[in-house]
Amino acid sequence: MTTEIKAPTFPESVQDGVIATWHKKPGEAVSRDELLVDIETDKVVLEVVAPADGVLGEVLKAEGDTVLSNEVIAYVQPGEGVSNGAPVVAAAPQTAAVSAEVTDIKAPTFPESVQDGVVATWHKAEGEAVSRDELLVDIETDKVVLEVVAPTDGVLSKVMAAEGETIASNQVIGQIGGGAATVSAPAAESAPVANASGEAAPASPAARKLAEEKGVDLSSIAGTGKDGRITKEDVVNAAAAPKPAASTAAESKAPAAPAVKAPTVELPGSGDRIEKRVPMTRLRKRIAERLLNATSNTAMLTTFNEVNMKPLMDLRKQYKDTFEKTHDGARLGFMGMFTKAACEALKRFPQVNASIDGDDIVYHGYQDVGVAVSTPNGLVVPVLRDVDDMNIAQIESGIRDYGLRARDGKLGIEEMTGGTFTITNGGVFGSLLSTPILNPPQSAILGMHKIQDRPMAVDGKVEILPMMYLALSYDHRILDGKDAVQFLVAIKEMIEDPARILLQV
The missing domain is CATH 3.30.559.10 (Chloramphenicol acetyltransferase-like domain)
Known part of the structure; x- marks a missing residue:
């Protein structure tokens, strides 16, 4: 049975909205409550999810079209459909099966009061496996820091906007390519980093963000969470503990980590006349x-x-x-x-x-x-x-x-x-x-x-x-x-x- 996809009920103060982004194409498989389309009003951006499982059928309103409250904008039809142009297949226990096509990673839709943003931190490097809804990149605007997650499983094949670059609303900043990426089971929620013992230890997104703010090296922390996960409390304790002298041998064994932007600037003391210039945040x-x-x-x-x-x-x-x-x-x-x-x-x-x-x-x-x-x-x-x-x-x-x-x-x-x-x-x-x-x-x-x-x-x-x-x-x-x-x-x-x-x- 065909199911209608309707625009949300707008408040009395909102007359209409504009289709900002379709996250699915006609013929692609959709799941109940999966995000389908963003509708931008003069106050907020509203998300419309799939009302049922099936296939996205006819799209009545394209990106940029104006829509009214509760207007029908598309249909969901019964069937298995395709995902990004390829038949949907079940994933093997140890392998994430992804499409051979490329999926764009886009910046969020910025409100009218925000003109642009700056890529603050990429949490994944090119060639690394990513999972759907996994945090990929932080975008800093003049009001808040926005998080962009992976739209699908796959491999980060291309980074099109490096850290520090200015980007516009909905700009394509990267791509997730095809191929199969081997991941551990169960899948980790975040990218693993090596701890002091040399073993891989996952860190929660909150722990990674706090570590960046405090300038803490995650590779020196032993996680106390479930399955050795590094928690936010582990980072807090590590930041409060005295820092040991750096070990050259340990550094040579540890994998290269992305540069950390700490909010504080540490300068040597004891009479050294050192200056350091850092860019002002947005x-x-x-x-x-x-x-x-x-x-x-x-x-x-x-x-x-x-x-x-x-x-x-x-x-x-x-x-x-x-x-x-x-x-x-x-x-x-x-x-x-x-x-x-x-x-x-x-x-x-x-x-x-x-x-x-x-x-x-x-x-x-x-x-x-x-x-x-x-x-x-x-x-x-x-x-x-x-x-x-x-x-x-x-x-x-x-x-x-x-x-x-x-x-x-x-x-x-x-x-x-x-x-x-x-x-x-x-x-x-x-x-x-x-x-x-x-x-x-x-x-x-x-x-x-x-x-x-x-x-x-x-x-x-x-x-x-x-x-x-x-x-x-x-x-x-x-x-x-x-x-x-x-x-x-x-x-x-x-x-x-x-x-x-x-x-x-």
Whole structure:
């Protein structure tokens, strides 16, 4: 029975989409839930999977065609079909059977806000066997690092874009050729590397990525995972351990490994006047461009205030354990309270939540708050959507999830676009006072700082209180000083009296 392949149901704000990439050709075999086609809208790229096993029949919409919500774009017909032009055959236990034809490896479809990317790291060399969905290459954009996996089993026959080269959206960067590649059974999830004992030891993708960041040589690590696999914890322990002197004999026996791009630069000490020039990453260049743009194209001004953190600290101390038990391990921190307080203040002062678009002021009827997160590669600002509909536990869980995924480079581009207001917390690094820079096109950013005991005058007496400086940088083109100051005072009052957040007063 022929089965229709339909475009997804688009949200009300999305009128139509465009066929970006067909991953299968008519006549090829498809499996249920296998990725068939990418549909690009003005907000996200949607993936359409096969609704049933069979053969891809007639394709009604080619790449580049516009499609509507739930429109039929192709059909799946019953039958065995072919795979990449060759009959489908079962793989032998020890051999991966692949087609004699060549399969292109393409860069992902970049969103409109991303013009191009740079090939950061190839995890496979030409001539090596690859398995379907195995990580092949990392592509660094000015927002995130994208991972490209193998579209099929085979051998990496040609690398068409070397490390460091700039590539465009959907550009062919390599090819998987035909032939049979012998692999071990069961197949390893990642390329094996030689450990200190000279035996092959597989490493997980997370372990390889962390090893690159820390500059750790995987060949010197003995894996503690299943079947000797090198885990992320093994890399962490190796990075913390003192490094032994390099052995020339061991190096001569070890196979050549691809160059590792470590984020830190190690220079000799003891009086050596050594300099080393390294290229700026795309993320760092993009951060620099945005900062220069913010300072050059906005009338930025900063206003300051200070807040007594004692009421909030007492509240946190009283309910910390109960909060964590009630909300499935979510921790009661200060960021959740500040984010909620900022959301309430944004509703009272909608001009702070607005942005400038040409000669127009755009007022947003929602509060999407960006939270600045520091990563080894630079600062990123993932966005919490519709904060007004979230409780403190959901905000805390969202911030924690973003922080962990930002550290591992797993944030998506869509999670870092948009936002109507931003909060940055330099206090976690010890900053006592700073002037945060705007995140255009937003009109304001709140800076939190270190909590420090200071003598304060309270009812004519001197008391030692935990105080925090708050900074609000704002665009004077859209915000007057009065509104900015009152907005910051509203946040101060809600933090010093947390009941105001609950009562919305």
